[in-house]
Amino acid sequence: MAADHARRTRSTSPRPSDIKTPERCPHCNSTRLVKKGTRTKKLETVAMMKCKACGRTFTPGPRALRNKTYPLTEILEAITTYNRGHSLAETSALLSSRYGHTVSGPTISRWVNQHLALTTYSRLRSAGKRLYSPRRLIRTSKLYHRQVYEFAYHRAKLDLLRKGMLDPFIQSRASQPFQRLANFIESIPTACPHALFTREDAVRGSQLGAAFIDTGSLQVIERQNAATDTAALIIPGVGSNHQRHALLQRFMLVNDAATIAVEVPIWLDEAGIASLEAEHGIELVPKQVSPDGGHAPRQVTGHIDFLQVRNGCLHILDYKPDARTNQPFAQLTIYALALTRLVPGLRLFNIKCAWFNETAYNEFYPRKLVL
Template sequence: MAKSSSELSKKPSPKLIICPYCQGKKVVKKGIRNKKLEKVQIFYCQHCQKKFTTGTAKYKTYPLQVILATLSLYNEFYTKDQIVDFVGKKYRLKLSGQNIANWLKDYREYLPFLRMREFATGKYSRREAIVRSRMFHGQIYDFGFHRAKMDCILEEEYRHYKFLPLREYLELVLAECPHQVFKDNSFRASEYKDIFNLDGARITRRENRAVEMARLVLEAVENNKERHQFLQNFMLANDSVTVGVEVPILMTPEDIFHYQKMLGFKVPLELKEGEALTGHIDIVQIRNGAVHLLDFKPSARKAKPVAQLTLYALALARLTSLRLYHFKCAWFDGEDYFDFFPLHIVYKKVKTSVKKIC
C-alpha cells in the first residue's frame, strides 16, 4: 500500500540532524524549499515544533558545494577571473568577483591558509604549489601534496624543521612510488582489526577543526562517494596544517624485523619475503610539533581503526626515518574526533619492582 505524503514527511532522517533551537534529536524531514539555484531540505523538530534548514549556507543564492569549490580554487592560486570561467563551465553558473570576495569574508573561519597565501604565491606558481597524481593501486587514489604549505610550516616554527624528511618523502612519491607493489603480493593495512594490545593506550575525544570542516562538507555534498575526496581536497587547499592526502605507504618484512627485534616493539605481524603491507593515509598534517595521521570515518563514534592507523604510523616512520614518538593518529567525522599515540600501542613500559634490602 502506498504511503501518503504526510506519512513520508514523518520518516526520520537517516543522518543525525540536531535542532539548532533546542538541540533536540527528534528531527524529521518536512518538505523542500525551492531556492533560485538549488533545492533545500526543510526539517521539523518534534520537541520544540520549529522548522529549520541545515543553515551554513542559509541566505546564500548559490549551492554550498559551489561556494566551497570556489574557495578551494582561490586558495589553489587561481585568479578570480579564472575561477569565474571555471565555475561557469563546470556548474553552468554565473559568478562575479564580488561573489568570491563576499564568500572569502563569510567563510574565513574555514580558510586559515589565507594567512599563508601571500607568502606562498610569491614563492610558487599555481602548478608548483600543489602536486597531484592519480594512482591506480587496485582502487583509484588521488594523491596530493601541498608543497607551498609544507614550506610555510617548516619555516614558521623551528620545532617543525625536523620533519624535513617527510617533505622529501612526499616529493619522491611521484617519481619513485613502486606502484606494482601496491597491486601484487601486498596486504592492506585497513584489513587488520584488533591485532594490538591496547592496555595502557589512551584514546581521547577532542575538539578539532577537522570536525568543523567535515560537518561543512557533509552538508555541501550529498553523494557519499564524493564526500571523502571533496573533504580531503578542501582541507588540503584551505586549512593551515594538511600537507598530504591519500599518501601511499608500505612496510616490508625488514621493517617489521627492525621494529620487533631492534626496537622491541610489539608488532604482531608477519610477512614473507616478497610480501608487503600497503595503504593510503587519508590526511597527513603537521602541527603542534607532531605529524598527525587522520582517517575520515563516517560514524566515527562506532569505529575504532586503531590497528590501521598504527600500521600507517609505523610504515611512514620507517619511510621517513622519523621517530614514532613524533607521530599521532586520529579518526573523525562531522561530530567526533578521537586521537592516540601509536607509540603507546606498540611499546609498553615494564614496571620493575625494587627489592628493599634490610
C-alpha cells in the same frame, strides 16, 4: 545566439540541490524524518524535511549555509579557487563562466572572510603565490592500487616546511626529519612500489589485527577542532557518498595551513616489518610458516587519508563516518610505524594519530601503544 540562450537557461532555471539527505533532526536528534515538499531558491531547489518527533520543518545542509543564495558547491569552489592563488576578479570570472551566472568578487571575499577559521592557509597564501602559479600549486597523481586513489600534495606547503616557515613550533634543530618527509612525499609517484599494492598476499593496514598493540595505558583525547568543523561544513552538503570524502580532502589540502598531502601510500616489506618487530618487541604480521620451517615474505600496504604538520608534530588523520564506534588504533599505528621506516630520522615521538567525523576528533599517541 544558441550559446547565449543556454547560459540564460542555466542561470534562470534552479537545479536540484545535491545536499545529502539528513539522518537526524538538527533540533531534537530524532531519526523520524519525512520529506515535506521542496523550497525553490534563486539557483537551486532544496528538499524540505519534517521531523515527526518534534514537528519542526527544516532545510537540510550545514547550518551556516542553510539560508545562502548560492549552492554550497559553488561557495566551496570559490574559496578553494581563491586560495589556490587566483585573484578575486579571476575567481569571479572562472565561477561565472562555469556556472552561467554572476558570482561577484565582493561576494567571494565575504565567503572567504566568513570561514577564516577553516582556511588558515590565508596567512601563507602570499608566500605560496610567489612560489607557484595556481595551476602548479597542487600536484595530483592517480595511483592504481586495487582501486584508484588520488594522491595529492601541496607544493608550496612542502617548500615552506623545508624553509621552516610552515609550522613555527618546529625548531631548526628538529626540522631535518620534516624536510625528509617533504622529500618522501614528492618522491612517491616514482618511488612507490605500485605493484606491491596490487598483490593478493599484501596485507592492508586497515585489515591488521590489534594483537601487536597494548591499549591498556592508552589515553584517547576527544575534542572538536578545524577538522571536525570542516567536515561539518562539507559532508552534510554533498549528496554522493563517493564525492564527500574526496571533496573534504581537496578542501583541506588547499585551504588549511596544516594539510600537506592526502591519500598518501605507505608500505612495508619483510625487512621493514622484521626491523620494526625487533625494535619494539612486537609481531606486526603473523608469519605463515612453510613446511621447511621458513615463512613467506610479508608485506603491508595502506593509504593515509590526511597528513598534517602542526604544533611541532606530524599528524596522521583518518576520516571515519562512524567515528563514535570505529576505533582504528591498529590501522593508524601501522601507518605511523611505516612512516618511521620510510622517512629517515622520523620517530614515533614526532607523530600523533587521530580519526574524526563531523562531531568527534579522537587523538592518541602511537608511541604509547608499542613502547
